[in-house]
Amino acid sequence: MKHLTTFGIIWAALGLLVGSAHNIAMAAECPAVTVADSMGVAAGKYPQQYELSEFQSLANCTLSFSGNPDAAALNSRIRGNPQLPPLEDRIPMEPLVVAPYASIGKYGGTFDMISNATEAGTSDFLAIRHVNLVRFSDNLQTIVPNVAKDWEWNDDFTQLTFFLRKGHKWSDGAPFGAEDIKYWYDNLSLNPNVFEKPKDYVLVGGERMTLDVLDPQTIRFNMPAPKPGLLAHFANSYAQGFQPKHFLSKWDPELNPDADAMAKAAGFENGLEVLSNYYGNSDWTDTPTPMLRSPDKAGNLPADTVPTLESHILISESTEGRHLVANPYFFQVDTAGNQLPYVSEQDEIFVNEDEVRLLKLVNAEVHFKAQSLQLSTAPLLLDNQEKGDYTIQLRPEVTISSFGINMTHENLEKRKVFADLRFRQALSVAMNREEMNEVAFFGMGEAKQYVGFTDSPPFVEDKWKQHFAQYDPALANSLLDEIGLKDTDGDGFRELLNGDKLVINLQFAVQGAPAALVELIGQHWSAVGVQTTVKEVTPDEYRSAQSSNKLDVTNWRNGQPLAIVLGTNQIWVPPYHDYFTVRTNMLWAEWVDSNGASGVEPPDYAKQMMEDITAFQSALVGTPESDELGARLVENLVSNLLFIGTVQVPAPIYHRNAVKNVVEYTTHSFEYYRSYPYRPTQWWLDE
Structure with a gap:
């Protein structure tokens, strides 16, 4: 049998065989070992x-x-x-x-x-x-x-x-x-x-x-x-x-x-x-x-x-x-034998207004916050650290804000245009990602195309990371002209192929994308004649409309590390994520779920991705078979611009200094389940 420890540490030799944890007779009281001070006790099979x-x-x-x-x-x-x-x-x-x-x-x-x-x-x-x-x-x-x-x-x-x-x-x-x-x-x-x-x-x-x-x-x-x-x-x-x-x-x-x-x-x-x-x-x-x-x-x-x-x-x-x-029956103890957690109670209140949430953080009414904090909030939070007696970490986001053009739109004229690859290419090169980075992210981000894998495994070729990610409004206009999207009434905006007005209604929730980013994209698309309106909605409103196939464009942070892709296929199979994140092409998903009985049949490249992710999850990482499958997944995803990437940025993590045993996070991410790797059961309150 093979024992998989995933980079685990070799188990130190055991001294005595123990039959029952409650019937042990050994030498002395145990040292209160911490990560900062091992007190001479060797590391175990697994860290910390x-x-x-x-x-x-x-x-x-x-x-x-x-x-x-x-x-x-x-x-x-x-x-x-x-x-x-x-x-x-x-x-x-x-x-x-x-x-x-x-x-x-x-x-x-x-x-x-x-x-x-x-x-x-x-x-x-x-x-x-x-x-x-x-x-x-x-x-x-x-x-x-x-x-x-x-x-x-x-x-x-x-x-x-x-x-x-x-x-x-x-x-x-x-x-x-x-x-x-x-x-x-x-x-x-x-x-x-x-x-x-x-x-x-x-x-x-x-x-x-x-x-x-x-x-x-x-x-x-x-x-x-x-x-x-x-x-x-x-x-x-x-x-x-x-x-x-x-x-x-x-x-x-x-x-x-x-x-x-x-x-x-x-x-x-x-x-x-x-x-x-x-x-x-x-x-x-x-x-x-x-x-x-x-x-x-x-x-x-x-x-x-x-x-x-x-x-x-x-x-x-x-x-x-x-x-x-x-939980009075919780299964963890510390090295001094104290049952965890240390904190007796937890209280959560719901505040849907971003400004009110920020005010509560500045006023130190909250012990911890990371989700929904965008980089745009960092200056205010950093300026008030000392006064509020809290700490801000700026840690890299695993994901990148991505926009999916709805190729199964209920308006058939929009669907015809949105399904044309040249239209998605035009929207991508119409984006001025460097301006987004400077205006929305203080120059702290990196302009990128969306490639699915967030940790860039070796099979992700560099060319895909910048595929149609350059700022080229001339190319955007040329592609839109080539499709036949013309401005016949002289108002500066193009019409659909049947002569109806082409208007993209860009709805967003600040939990998924900062307002400054979305507003800039609306301006960029309008500048090449694709009239775009921008409207902020609540996360629940956004998710309901997205899942009901009611949105022109969907947007949220997207992408997963290789280890997570190996366990779930969701970002490679229609609708390309779950209810809580970014989804697109909902009628493709309906076709898949109904075995072709309803919905819209996906194109061949989408079907190939479904086949490849199944094989990819069964292949051993690093083998030629795995790398070939992974490379083809990326090529089909990016070359067809199923999602358009923007700028990858860091984001703030907030904690009151009264919360002890908080360490610096590796990432700001939902993908590794936020605080879960950092063991919050050993946090305690010094107040």
Whole structure:
């Protein structure tokens, strides 16, 4: 068997075999190791963390455990939770031991955050409490254990086995194990009555996997073809590879004959409606759920809170925000034996106005913010750092703002023009990217074409990074003339081929693109006779219009690193991303989803990309086969300008100085799931 550690560190030799984490007799009290001070303790198999037996062996000590003194009071606020048992009955027998970055923390406090709306701008906050089977470490290369304590691949990457932690419990004290992973996969992700269309990450080349429960703590994914990127998916995705079977199966008619009656008593049509509303609407874990319907004036919930493995659990939710308390059964401890998280409560409020959000940051009313902060906000935030006692990091964005021209537009005359490659080429060279960089981004960005892969693997030829990215309005006019788009009424703007006015309505949300950038693009296109109107809308309005095929042009930050592309095909298959990001050509997607029964048939190059991404995900990275497939994916994507790239820039990350153990981020990115690699469970509040 091949053991894949993805740049992992060689395991230090173990001193003693340990049978139970709760029956250990060793030499001394454990040193409070931090990343800043190892205190003479060698690194473990994985960076900045240890398994319990590994840590005790390397440190020649016995770790004793302690917990938040307010845990019982916090637990009493979790609707449906039983009385809290002692700490030793709450943490796993095999907890994950986390080395804090700089200091052992103190318990308490409320972590304050702002998001845009219930499903807009919330990943910033969700990433702070998020867990999945594994995660990327902060170098964004090494995959390390998290919920799973380890994993193992077979030789051809068609079997992935996860080993879970003995004694791990859900936030309500129920056992967590392999059955919860199998239930998530078989009963939810692949159930057409719950999830209309399976996500690509639960399939391999469009085919399902099978999951074998080998024992309560061991589960094996069996794949119909190699998919080495499956592990990377679990390392970065917000979609967790498990769900609480003991809780959700009560509503599942396949598993509980009383499910429909229970659901009707709770105000639903049947049990499937509960499951569909909970999971089938979205795998986005901050989607409001039926368990949290209409809290009363005191913020109480009408049903028990859905159990979680995350560091904090939701106790109240409304249209104004959410409130969470620490999970009393969380599976991580620090090197001094303190159960994590240190922070007792989290509070999130929804503020959809960009100016109000900025004011709250300047006034230090928020502990942390990264999502929706554009580079344009940096001067104001930097100027007020000392006064507000906060720190701003400017870190590179992984993605680049990209614009997709809707080639399946409901207006057939627009569709005819938009589908002409010369039109997309003209719009691209009409863009003055250097002006965008200077005006919108203070000269701190890099003008680029969109190439899909954000980390430029070797098979991405340099020529594609600047393909039709030069500023050449003369060429733009020539191409538009060649198509036959003329200004016959002399108003300075071109008409469609049938004589109707050609007007591009460019809608955007500031969460996806800064206003200054979009306004400049509107001016650039209008300057070559393509009349363009610019309108700012809310993220929810934008996403709804985009997914309904109502937009002329779609725009958001786009692109994914190679490791993530290996796990999901979404940026290579119509509509080329998910609901929360940039999508285009929705009727191509309908054709694909319906197997040609409806929608619009994609062109041959789009079909080739669908074939190539399936083969690419099964090929070993760095082989000639992989490189050939990757190069062809890039060529088809860029040469046809499915998306038009702009300028790649850094963006601000904000944190109050009272938040301890925050380190410098490698990137400002959703693609590595924001704060998840930087271990926010070991943050603490010094205030």
